[in-house]
Each structure stands twice: as structure tokens, then as C-alpha cells.
Amino acid sequence: MNNYFLHVKNISKFFGRRLIFKDMTFEINNNGIIGISGDNGSGKSTLVKIIAGITSPSSGEIVHQDRGKEIIPEKLHNYIGFVSPYLVLYEEFSAYENLSFFSNIRGIKLNIERADFLLEKLLLFKRKDDLVKTYSSGMKQRLKFIFALIHNPSLIILDEPTSNLDSSGKDTVYQLVENESKSNIIIIASNEQSDLNLCQREIKLQDFKLS
Amino acid sequence: MNAKAYALYLKDFRSEIRTRYAVNSLAMFVIVATSVILFSIGNETITQSLTAGLFWVVIFFSAMSGLSRAFVSEEERGTSLTLQLIAAPSTIFSGKLLFNIVLVFCMNIVITLLYSALFDGFVIKNLALFIAAFFFGNAGLAIASTIIAAIISKAGAKGTLYPVLSFPILLPLILTSVQLTLMSFEGASFIEAKFELAIIICYDVIMLTASYLLFDFVWKD
Numbered sequence: 244m245n246n247y248f249l250h251v252k253n254i255s256k257f258f259g260r261r262l263i264f265k266d267m268t269f270e271i272n273n274n275g276i277i278g279i280s281g282d283n284g285s286g287k288s289t290l291v292k293i294i295a296g297i298t299s300p301s302s303g304e305i306v307h308q309d310r311g312k313e314i315i316p317e318k319l320h321n322y323i324g325f326v327s328p329y330l331v332l333y334e335e336f337s338a339y340e341n342l343s344f345f346s347n348i349r350g351i352k353l354n355i356e357r358a359d360f361l362l363e364k365l366l367l368f369k370r371k372d373d374l375v376k377t378y379s380s381g382m383k384q385r386l387k388f389i390f391a392l393i394h395n396p397s398l399i400i401l402d403e404p405t406s407n408l409d410s411s412g413k414d415t416v417y418q419l420v421e422n423e424s425k426s427n428i429i430i431i432a433s434n435e436q437s438d439l440n441l442c443q444r445e446i447k448l449q450d451f452k453l454s
Numbered sequence: 455m456n457a458k459a460y461a462l463y464l465k466d467f468r469s470e471i472r473t474r475y476a477v478n479s480l481a482m483f484v485i486v487a488t489s490v491i492l493f494s495i496g497n498e499t500i501t502q503s504l505t506a507g508l509f510w511v512v513i514f515f516s517a518m519s520g521l522s523r524a525f526v527s528e529e530e531r532g533t534s535l536t537l538q539l540i541a542a543p544s545t546i547f548s549g550k551l552l553f554n555i556v557l558v559f560c561m562n563i564v565i566t567l568l569y570s571a572l573f574d575g576f577v578i579k580n581l582a583l584f585i586a587a588f589f590f591g592n593a594g595l596a597i598a599s600t601i602i603a604a605i606i607s608k609a610g611a612k613g614t615l616y617p618v619l620s621f622p623i624l625l626p627l628i629l630t631s632v633q634l635t636l637m638s639f640e641g642a643s644f645i646e647a648k649f650e651l652a653i654i655i656c657y658d659v660i661m662l663t664a665s666y667l668l669f670d671f672v673w674k675d
Contacts, residue, residue: 297538299674317542325539331532333465335472344468347461348540348549390536 246310247322247397247428248272249294254303256289263289264448267303276424278439279432281448287432288327290448291400294430295323309397321349324391327402328384334376338367338386341375342393349394361389365415380407388416392423399423402432417441458541462549463556466524470553475527480520480561487512488568505575506635510628513562513595518617520557521599524550525607534607538673547600547669554603555596562592579641586644587634590654594627594661601665604672630654 249271256263263286271277279287292298294305296319307314307322314322332341339358346353362368365385375383384407391399401420405413420429420441431438439445470476491508500508528534537546566588569576578584602623606615630653637647644651 295539297535297674317544320539320541323539329532330535330539332536333469333533334531335469340468344461344465345536345540348458348465348545350456350458350461 248306248308248311249398249428250306250308251294252304252306254293254300254305256286256293256298257301269446271428271430274424274426274428275443276420276429276431276441278442278445279430279448280434280439280445283434285448287434287448288329288402291325291327291402291430291432294398295325295400296320297325307398321394322397324394324396324399325402326384326387326391326400326404328406329402330387330390332375332383332386332390335374337372337374338362338378338389339371341386342389345390346393351394354393357395358389358393361392364419365389366412381409381412384408385412385416388419392419397427399427399429400432401429401438403435403438404431404433405435405438413437456545456548458545459548459552462537462541462545463552466549466553467556469527473527476520476523476557479523480516480557483516483519484512484561484565484568487515488565488572492572500573500575502575502577502639503636505569505573506632506639508573509565509569509576509635510591510632512565513591514624514628515617516561516565517558517595517599518620520561521554521596522603522606522612522616524554524600525603526612529607543670543673544666546673547604547666550604551597551600551665554600555593558592558596558599562588575639578638580638580643583642583644583647584635584638586651587631587638587654590651590658591627591631591634594631594654594658595624597658597661597665598623598627601661601668601672604669608672627654627657630657 251267251269254267255265267290279290281287289298293300296305296316307319309322333344336344342358343353359368362371365388367382367385367389370378370382375386378386404416404420408416420431423429431442433439491512528537541549599620602616602620606612606619609615630650634647634650634654637650
């Protein structure tokens with residue numbers, strides 16, 4: 244059971260003078276998969292980055308609550324899992340070293356059972372001790388899912404989650420996403436119809452606002 | 455400094471061992487700069503004040519060649535976003551600062567040993583004062599270099615901007631450190647050096663406080 248609540252309040256974003264979107268407001272308080280779609284440049288990635296606390300909005304506010312208590316920005320990273328093509332893991336380390344370092348920096352002990360389960364599920368177990376720089380782009384994308392899920396986040400944000408994945412990789416990811424959506428909130432920002440088919444609710448970005 | 459910052463330091467340390475991103479450029483700079491100074495001096499005997507000045511010149515430019523790597527390497531490799539997703543800004547700054555402190559101390563111990571061996575004017579008469587100047591000077595250098603590295607890592611012309619931006623910020627620290635080093639060569643007591651020591655300690659405290667306050671804004675887009 245997830246008790247996570249996300250409230251996006253009147254957020255606007257400008258890059259210089261260019262308006263990306265304006266006065267966007269919505270709430271997510273039930274577990275499940277929510278899609279964010281829109282044309283290229285409509286601000287999908289910017290919106291998910293703002294939700295994840297990586298980018299600041301030009302105006303407006305994002306409220307994250309867990310069990311009725313507001314999460315302070317300093318602690319937000321503990322509740323969020325994030326996957327995107329522009330996320331880069333440390334190539335000079337192996338997959339296992341990456342996961343171990345990330346857990347230590349988060350201040351938690353690496354859950355070896357969960358790491359092994361996810362590595363096995365995403366077909367990386369046999370390559371877990373190889374340096375990430377020797378991975379293909381699809382393998383790196385699969386490793387990003389493990390990075391996003393290893394700490395059991397309540398809000399999982401997937402920006403173009405299936406880019407670089409082959410069809411079997413996509414199926415594995417979809418299965419994983421559906422399982423996680425039973426107990427967590429998942430936001431998918433994508434234009435891929437197969438990604439959006441998983442979503443119970445879709446938010447469309449058009450003409451600088453929600454349509 | 456907490457366990458999370460220490461974990462980030464360990465990550466950077468392991469990464470540095472594998473990539474030699476900062477150590478190689480630091481080592482090359484120290485060797486080249488010291489050699490150039492030695493060649494240019496030739497058989498001349500230089501004064502103690504000039505030796506103290508040249509000592510900190512090499513330290514300043516070596517720091518400029520290596521200390522920016524803490525943030526620039528993350529930005530260039532695209533891993534800044536990953537860091538943002540796993541740690542609070544204060545943790546990241548603490549971890550990077552710890553890495554730079556270790557790097558700057560190791561680098562400057564090597565420079566001190568080289569100067570002791572190669573320069574006749576490098577004779578320390580008050581070792582305790584020299585250690586105090588060395589400690590507070592290096593701490594200030596590491597703190598200021600870390601926050602400046604964070605600022606310039608988001609900019610375009612990183613290589614040029616770093617020394618340009620660092621110079622006015624580090625100038626009070628370098629001048630005071632040169633003065634304290636010279637006083638240690640002359641055998642001055644702590645009482646005689648209390649004004650310079652107060653300046654350098656205040657500089658470190660102010661820079662550390664300002665860096666922690668500023669880093670949150672620098673780090674986020």
C-alpha cells in the first residue's frame with residue numbers, strides 16, 4: 244500500500260524568454276501508472292525533472308507527501324526512482340559497484356537479494372561484475388531500471404523508458420512496471436504508444452498547458 | 455561530514471584510481487612548474503620572500519589544474535544528474551570537499567618535499583607556524599576551489615573560467631599564506647603571526663559557511 248501524494252500546483256517553466264508550459268496543476272494520489280505525452284519540445288522531460296526535484300520551476304510549487312507528511316527537498320531523492328536516456332551511470336565501475344556506491348551514498352545497505360533479483364530479471368546478472376563501459380546501450384538502459392528500483396521508491400519516474408531496448412527488453416520492462424505499479428506511483432513520459440498503453444491515466448501537454 | 459559524504463568520497467577516490475582524471479594533470483603540473491622555476495633561477499640564490507611566493511604560486515596553479523575535476527568530470531560525463539538523484543546537495547558538497555582536501559594535502563606535501571630538496575632558501579625555522587600556515591592555507595584552498603568548481607562546471611569555457619574566477623577569491627588567502635610561510639622561514643613566533651593566522655582562519659570559516667549556503671543554488675538547474 245502506497246501512501247504517496249503528489250500535488251503539482253500552478254507550475255510554469257521558462258528557459259530564458261521561451262515558455263515551456265504555464266500554470267500546470269494536477270494531483271496524483273493513487274497507485275498506478277500515469278502517462279505524460281506531448282509533441283517533441285512540449286516539456287515532458289522538463290516536467291518530470293521538476294517533479295523529481297532536479298530542476299526548479301520558474302513559478303508554482305510541487306508538494307510531495309508521504310503518509311500525510313510533506314517531504315522536504317533534502318530527503319526527496321530517497322522516495323524517487325528515475326530512468327531516462329540522459330541519465331548516465333559510472334562507466335569505470337561495474338554494475339554491482341555502481342549499485343553498491345549508490346546505496347552507500349544514499350546511506351542504506353545494499354539489498355543484495357533485491358539487487359540480484361533485479362539483475363536476474365533484467366538479464367544482467369552474468370555481466371554484473373563487468374565494467375559498465377563494456378555494456379551495450381540497451382544493457383545500460385536496463386541497468387538504469389535497477390538503479391531506479393533498488394531502493395524501493397514510492398514514486399517512479401520513467402522518461403522514455405524503452406529507448407534503446409529491444410522487444411524482449413521492452414516486455415521485461417513492461418512486466419516490471421506493471422508489478423511496481425501495484426504498490427507505487429509510476430509516471431511515464433513518452434510518445435511511444437506501447438509505453439502509453441500501460442497507463443491508466445494520461446496527461447497531454449499541448450500549447451504550453453495540459454489538454 | 456557524515457557516512458554518506460564519506461561514501462561519495464570513496465566513490466570519487468576509487469574513480470580517480472581507475473581514471474587518473476586529476477592526479478595525472480596535478481603531477482605533471484607540479485613537475486613542469488618546479489622544473490621551469492629551477493631552470494629560470496639557474497645558479498642565482500633567491501631570497502626567502504621570493505621562495506615563499508614561488509612556493510604558493512606553484513600551489514595555486516597546481517590547484518587550478520586539478521581541483522576543478524571534482525565537479526567538471528561529473529558534468530562532462532553526464533553523471534551530475536545521477537548524483538542529484540541519490541544525494542542531498544549538502545552530502546555532495548561534503549563528499550567533493552573531502553576529496554579535494556585529501557588531494558590538495560597530498561599534492562602540497564609533495565610540493566613541500568620538492569621545495570625542501572631543491573631550493574636553498576626553503577629553510578623552515580618555526581615548523582609549528584609553517585604547519586599551521588600549511589594546514590589553514592590548504593583547507594581554504596580546497597574549500598574555495600570546490601565551490602568555484604561547482605559554479606564553473608555549469609559554464610561553457612570551464613578551463614579558462616576556473617583560474618580567472620578563482621584568482622580574486624583566492625587572493626587574500628594566497629597573500630596571507632605567503633606572509634605566514636615567510637614568517638615561518640624567519641622564525642617568527644605565533645604571537646607575532648597572530649594577525650595573519652586570524653585572517654586565514656576567518657577566511658576558511660567564512661568560505662566554508664558561504665559555500666554550504668550557496669551550493670544548493672549552484673547545484674540545481
